[in-house]
Amino acid sequence: MSRKATVSAPSNIAFIKYWGARDLDRAIPTNASLSMTLDICRTTTTVEVLDEAGADAIQIKSDDGALTPAAGAFNERFTAHLGRLREHLGFTGRIQAATHNTFPSDAGIASSASGFTALAYAVSAAFDRVDSPEEMSIRARLSGSGSAARSTFGGYVTWPSDPHNPESPAAQHAGPHIDLRDVIALVQHGPKDVSSLEGHRRAATSPHFATRQERLPERTRRVSAALTSGDFAAFTEALEEEAIELHLVAMSSTPPILYWEPGTLEVIHRVRQLRTRDGVPCAFTMDAGANVHVICPPTSEDAVAAAVSDLPSVHGVIRDRVGSGPRHETEHLF
Amino acid sequence: MSRKATVSAPSNIAFIKYWGARDLDRAIPTNASLSMTLDICRTTTTVEVLDEAGADAIQIKSDDGALTPAAGAFNERFTAHLGRLREHLGFTGRIQAATHNTFPSDAGIASSASGFTALAYAVSAAFDRVDSPEEMSIRARLSGSGSAARSTFGGYVTWPSDPHNPESPAAQHAGPHIDLRDVIALVQHGPKDVSSLEGHRRAATSPHFATRQERLPERTRRVSAALTSGDFAAFTEALEEEAIELHLVAMSSTPPILYWEPGTLEVIHRVRQLRTRDGVPCAFTMDAGANVHVICPPTSEDAVAAAVSDLPSVHGVIRDRVGSGPRHETEHLF
Numbered sequence: 001m002s003r004k005a006t007v008s009a010p011s012n013i014a015f016i017k018y019w020g021a022r023d024l025d026r027a028i029p030t031n032a033s034l035s036m037t038l039d040i041c042r043t044t045t046t047v048e049v050l051d052e053a054g055a056d057a058i059q060i061k062s063d064d065g066a067l068t069p070a071a072g073a074f075n076e077r078f079t080a081h082l083g084r085l086r087e088h089l090g091f092t093g094r095i096q097a098a099t100h101n102t103f104p105s106d107a108g109i110a111s112s113a114s115g116f117t118a119l120a121y122a123v124s125a126a127f128d129r130v131d132s133p134e135e136m137s138i139r140a141r142l143s144g145s146g147s148a149a150r151s152t153f154g155g156y157v158t159w160p161s162d163p164h165n166p167e168s169p170a171a172q173h174a175g176p177h178i179d180l181r182d183v184i185a186l187v188q189h190g191p192k193d194v195s196s197l198e199g200h201r202r203a204a205t206s207p208h209f210a211t212r213q214e215r216l217p218e219r220t221r222r223v224s225a226a227l228t229s230g231d232f233a234a235f236t237e238a239l240e241e242e243a244i245e246l247h248l249v250a251m252s253s254t255p256p257i258l259y260w261e262p263g264t265l266e267v268i269h270r271v272r273q274l275r276t277r278d279g280v281p282c283a284f285t286m287d288a289g290a291n292v293h294v295i296c297p298p299t300s301e302d303a304v305a306a307a308v309s310d311l312p313s314v315h316g317v318i319r320d321r322v323g324s325g326p327r328h329e330t331e332h333l334f
Numbered sequence: 335m336s337r338k339a340t341v342s343a344p345s346n347i348a349f350i351k352y353w354g355a356r357d358l359d360r361a362i363p364t365n366a367s368l369s370m371t372l373d374i375c376r377t378t379t380t381v382e383v384l385d386e387a388g389a390d391a392i393q394i395k396s397d398d399g400a401l402t403p404a405a406g407a408f409n410e411r412f413t414a415h416l417g418r419l420r421e422h423l424g425f426t427g428r429i430q431a432a433t434h435n436t437f438p439s440d441a442g443i444a445s446s447a448s449g450f451t452a453l454a455y456a457v458s459a460a461f462d463r464v465d466s467p468e469e470m471s472i473r474a475r476l477s478g479s480g481s482a483a484r485s486t487f488g489g490y491v492t493w494p495s496d497p498h499n500p501e502s503p504a505a506q507h508a509g510p511h512i513d514l515r516d517v518i519a520l521v522q523h524g525p526k527d528v529s530s531l532e533g534h535r536r537a538a539t540s541p542h543f544a545t546r547q548e549r550l551p552e553r554t555r556r557v558s559a560a561l562t563s564g565d566f567a568a569f570t571e572a573l574e575e576e577a578i579e580l581h582l583v584a585m586s587s588t589p590p591i592l593y594w595e596p597g598t599l600e601v602i603h604r605v606r607q608l609r610t611r612d613g614v615p616c617a618f619t620m621d622a623g624a625n626v627h628v629i630c631p632p633t634s635e636d637a638v639a640a641a642v643s644d645l646p647s648v649h650g651v652i653r654d655r656v657g658s659g660p661r662h663e664t665e666h667l668f
Contacts, residue, residue: 207549208542208582215541244590248542248582256578258603262596262647269592313596 005125006333008044009117009140009151009326011109012037013182013293015239015285016220017246018146018159019212020203027146028166030203031216033159034173034223035150036180036295039323043114045099046333047122054094056082061100061333070099081116081143085123088142095123098333103318109184109291112196116143117151121326133325137169144197154324156227158220174227176322181301183282185308186316187263188290194257196288202253209249232297236275236283239295243285250288261290263313268292274307339459340667342378343451343474343485343660345443346371347516347627349573349619350554351580352480352493353546354537361480362500364537365550368492368507368557369484370514370629373657375437377448380667381456383427390416395434395667404433415450415477419457422476429457432667437652443518443625446530450477451485455660467659471503478531488658490561492554508561510656515635517616519642520650521597522624528591530622536587543583566631570609570617573629577619584622595624597647602626608641 012035020030058070058078070078082095099118103109120139124130131139133152137159141149150157150170156178159170203209219238226235250257264286271294274280280303282296294304301319309317346369354364392404392412404412416429433452437443454473458464465473467486471493475483484491484504490512493504537543553572560569584591598620605628608614614637616630628638635653643651 207545211541211545240590241586244585248586251578252575252582256574258599258606260599261603262600265592265594265599266596269595272592 004048006046006329007121011041011114040320043118045118045122049093056095059098084142112145113147116148134169182320183294184318205254206249206252338382340380340663341455345375345448374654377452379452379456390429393432418476446479447481450482468503516654517628518652539588540583540586
């Protein structure tokens with residue numbers, strides 16, 4: 001049995017968003033979601049198992065290699081995930097872990113998907129218990145982060161919502177051979193005001209939530225079909241409709257949640273202009289935050305990156321692409 | 335019979351918005367609306383009747399006094415309104431008119447409410463046919479601009495939507511003794527991309543339009559009650575809910591309409607911060623455009639004006655207040 005393991009896991013960007021839960025503690029979603037697994041935005045986590053009593057300890061590794069003990073809400077959620085993994089896998093022993101993100105942690109890129117997936121894999125790897133991506137999807141979701149359930153597969157991933165099988169894992173919808181790019185325009189400064197967890201809690205208070213539920217299956221079919229057929233115009237229409245609707249529901253919740261920043265609209269208007277005036281295929285989407293993910297075919301990537309980089313509110317751009325899921329790393333973080 | 339008359343008429347800001355029509359040509363609204371008549375933002379119009387054949391002629395008077403013939407869509411709508419007034423009042427004679435706005439015409443402040451109300455009054459005055467504000471509301475609405483129906487009263491004005499009496503005029507809900515201010519933050523450059531008329535046309539294509547219709551009566555009652563009782567916190571909640579919902583419907587129409595600019599969100603976030611962090615009562619609303627109207631009690635006006643003036647995207651601020659309706663002017667524009 002290996003006692004130390006390091007795994008890196010990707011983040012993902014949802015084309016159809018998880019927003020609202022039947023059971024928030026267990027991350028049982030009200031609706032099915034569909035995402036693209038990213039390649040560059042990843043979390044790397046090293047886990048070491050010590051056969052001794054004591055509390056688990058988690059450290060965060062910065063870009064310059066410094067290790068800092070995790071604190072606050074992050075530490076609590078991480079520790080809680082470790083506790084549930086311990087119960088699920090039936091292991092004993094004290095865990096030392098360290099974790100590192102490839103993307104700026106204060107930039108408003110959701111790190112819970114990659115972070116909790118990497119932890120589930122690293123712990124499982126340390127006990128030689130890495131299983132199928134379906135089983136790993138369930139373990140990642142034990143964190144309470146629903147989007148983590150989708151990061152155990154590469155390519156394009158669906159995560160169903162089936163009241164009769166509430167614990168259903170995610171599944172791969174299409175492989176990474178469908179080459180889409182994600183130019184992430186960073187416009188958010190600092191962490192968002194309202195957490196996604198709190199957003200899920202408020203979702204059903206929106207008077208527009210029910211209409212959203214009714215329309216999601218049809219919209220999900222349109223996104224799936226457009227991905228498979230390569231009809232980027234149809235994809236664009238469905239993707240942007242969904243991105244806007246997620247925020248409509250958030251903004252009409254009680255109390256209202258306004259994730260958008262001025263820069264969000266600056267990027268949105270630029271994307272619409274790029275497409276309609278300059279004929280560059282590209283489509284915007286936003287997670288529960290202010291940053292804008294511009295999804296595009298490879299031939300548009302340079303033009304999109306150049307256009308959004310020039311905007312005054314954009315303080316950084318990450319050029320990402322569809323990726324291939326979690327992987328073992330040979331170099332440990334400590 | 336006087337042959338020349340000058341009237342100025344106010345614009346208004348809707349607290350509950352007119353959005354969607356049973357009959358767009360006749361401006362028969364799908365829902366009742368409620369507005370505050372403004373004091374400073376006005377249109378002054380002079381009409382002269384000539385007993386001769388020939389086409390009507392409309393000129394626009396600029397701030398420096400220059401008169402320019404009206405052109406394009408503005409001229410068409412103005413001329414069409416004159417034609418309907420002619421039919422409604424049964425008059426003959428060629429009309430010469432000139433019109434002037436107190437507010438920058440390119441700033442995204444709706445000038446149709448004040449403009450068409452002023453025209454209806456000026457023509458009626460030239461024929462000594464000025465009638466009750468109710469009858470004048472019907473004449474102003476002949477323009478096809480629904481919001482004009484609300485500018486014939488001072489104070490706070492309701493415009494009903496009654497399928498059995500589709501032509502119902504507006505009525506005063508409360509007088510201008512309820513002293514509210516409107517600090518208008520100008521963030522829009524140039525005219526908006528999609529006209530309000532086109533917005534009304536698309537409104538019912540939004541999947542969220544039906545839910546909006548269901549909820550409007552209750553929200554209207556909340557705004558009315560809060561106005562009367564002076565409960566500004568309750569007013570704020572209902573006003574902002576409505577402002578956001580109007581734009582939710584626009585953004586989820588087919589094709590989507592995004593009136594918001596980056597500056598819209600900059601002002602919205604500042605207003606929320608002013609209220610929650612600095613304890614300054616104030617509430618935002620937007621018409622079908624990017625500019626933000628910050629409604630507040632008189633004691634908040636200075637703080638609001640100072641705060642929004644400092645924002646980088648705000649290129650101008652108009653400090654307006656509840657006003658008292660159209661009035662005859664002794665000085666003609668030509």
